[in-house]
Amino acid sequence: MKMIIAGGGTGGHLFPGIAVADEFLATNSENKVLFVGTERGIEARLLPKLGYELGVITGAGIKGRGTWGQFKSAMLLLNGYAQSRKILKEFQPDIVLGVGGYASAPLLLAARGMGIKKIFIHEQNAIPGLANKILSRFSQRIFISMAESAALFPEGRTLLTGNPIRKEILWRFQERQRKVGDEFRILVFGGSAGAHRINLTMLEALPHLAAVRDRLVITHQTGEKDCEEIRAGYQAQGVKANVAPFIEDMAAAYGAADLVICRAGATTIAEVTACGKGCIFIPYPYAADDHQRKNAEALVNKKAGFMILEEELNGEVLAGEILRLKANPEALAEVERNARSLAHLDAAQVIVTEMVRADL
Ligand SMILES: CC(=O)N[C@H]1[C@@H](OP(=O)(O)OP(=O)(O)OC[C@H]2O[C@@H](n3ccc(=O)[nH]c3=O)[C@H](O)[C@@H]2O)O[C@H](CO)[C@@H](O)[C@@H]1O
Structure with missing residues (x-):
């Protein structure tokens, strides 16, 4: 056919x-x-x-x-x-x-x-x-x-x-075996094109994360435009980060992450539920009919994700949420289980x- x-x-x-x-x-x-x-x-x-x-x-x-x-x-x-x-x-x-x-x-x-x-x-x-x-x-x-x-x-x-x-995400995804004392790994990405607001807010969040800075490993997809500026921003603040305009191997990126910070595009949602990832969703507020917020709410209402709206977003708020989840692995584990149960x-x-x- x-x-x-x-x-x-x-x-x-x-x-x-x-x-x-x-x-x-x-x-x-x-x-x-x-x-x-x-x-x-x-x-x-x-x-x-x-x-x-x-x-x-x-x-x-x-x-x-x-x-x-x-x-x-x-x-x-x-x-x-x-x-x-x-x-x-x-x-x-x-x-x-x-x-x-x-x-x-x-x-x-x-x-x-x-x-x-x-x-x-x-x-x-x-x-x-x-x-x-x-x-x-x-x-x-x-x-x-x-x-x-x-x-x-x-x-x-x-x-x-x-x-x-995509089959490479379904087949190749492997959850990292976490050990006590491991670093806390965060994956930041803003849909297929990157998200300028998320990029800047991550840099603003870093001073509020100073106390745990050495325990963080960050992978950050920025989109084409912001890459150099964001890479320099992490370096200036002495935070370990792998910064790239686009990530080809999303299976590996999901597998390595303890926490994902992302937009709430529908395919992102499908992938993070399939991989059972705990996410802080920051919906793109200008998507038609505010559909990213609805996408995120569908998970948040089932305790399968967290959400910060852009109108409430700043570096301090984002850092607060990261610190809360880093200190509370049970809350993160519950969200991961609930997210996985929604996967198709x-x-x-x-x-x-x-x-x-x-x-x-
Ligand atoms: C701004 C806007 O209106 N965006 C829409 C667009 O988002 P967008 O194209 O950003 O879509 P999604 O967030 O749904 O999916 C992103 C896809 O890109 C992949 N990826 C992303 C980053 C990267 O570095 N490498 C990579 O491979 C992800 O794994 C995922 O497969 O289409 C989606 C599906 O209709 C909508 O829900 C979104 O609202």
């Missing part, structure tokens, strides 16, 4: 798509996958390294733009629609899966226009974005990651699968099985 996976833009949309693609290819060596995304998205950088082909179309968001911006977006989407029809005609997919991001709407609309039956979407977040709400009207099935979003889609068509996790480790298999067997 042949499948097109449409979408991307950020890691949070692309990585679940890759997890589904890997699973689809593993189930039958004759299967073929084509990704469709935009030139500017993370897909253009990552997919070639993984050996996947990418069809490129134009696309853009509509929400939250002025009239001229909306007009330009509409033009890009129309162009993307025409390009999608061409790609669909050439590749002739049996299945089309939208994973969110700018390319997913034009491709799925074109697929519907061409009478393709097996059209599916996957929603990673607790609150769906505008595109997935529209696409859900004609998708055969809507795979959701969090029970909370079922009520926001057409009744009876959602399936709670969880958010597919078989999301990719469930989605592939459902798409292949859908009788249409």
Whole structure:
């Protein structure tokens, strides 16, 4: 069978798509996958390294733009629609899966226009974005990651699968064997692009952590822009830190961490629950419909994570939370257990099985 996976833009949309693609290819060596995304998205950088082909179309968001911006977006989407029809005609997919991001709407609309039956979407977040709400009207099935979003889609068509996790994280993740007296290891990362506010707040937190400075080992992903400044900031304050713009090996990074400080993007949430990590979530406050806060709250309400909102965030508050958890391994262990109990480790298999067997 042949499948097109449409979408991307950020890691949070692309990585679940890759997890589904890997699973689809593993189930039958004759299967073929084509990704469709935009030139500017993370897909253009990552997919070639993984050996996947990418069809490129134009696309853009509509929400939250002025009239001229909306007009330009509409033009890009129309162009993307025409390009999608061409790609669909050439590749002739049996299945089309939208994973969110700018390319997913034009491709799925074109697929519907061409009478393709097996059209599916996957929603990673607790609150769906505008595109997935529209696409859900004609998708055969809507795979959701969090029970909370079922009520926001057409009744009876959602399936709670969880958010597919890359196999290298599922297979290679190994919990560090902690010993009494070990250093306290913190992983800081801000979604696929890094988070400027988290970067700066970590540096502000360091003076408040002075008493335990020698007991900390920090791994900090900053995104491209802030890397040098943040690395210099740790050095100036004499704190051991491994600072990088992007972490390729997230399995190792999760495995080594006693505490994770991160945004609350949906794929981050899926991974930290799969790895059973205690996290302080700092949701990105400008995400559409404040969905990162909802993502984080879904865990916090089940005692499976901690949250600091940006409006309450400063170096002292963050340091206070780090010190509290460092001194209280039981609280951290309870959150780790609860987080693990929320994981959906078989999301990719469930989605592939459902798409292949859908009788249409
Ligand atoms: C600002 C914004 O609107 N972000 C959205 C975007 O986030 P974003 O793309 O940041 O997505 P997530 O936090 O969900 O996922 C980040 C992904 O990047 C990977 N990673 C991250 C850092 C690194 O150094 N190396 C690495 O591989 C993580 O392992 C994870 O797989 O898409 C998500 C999924 O729809 C949404 O929930 C987020 O709200």
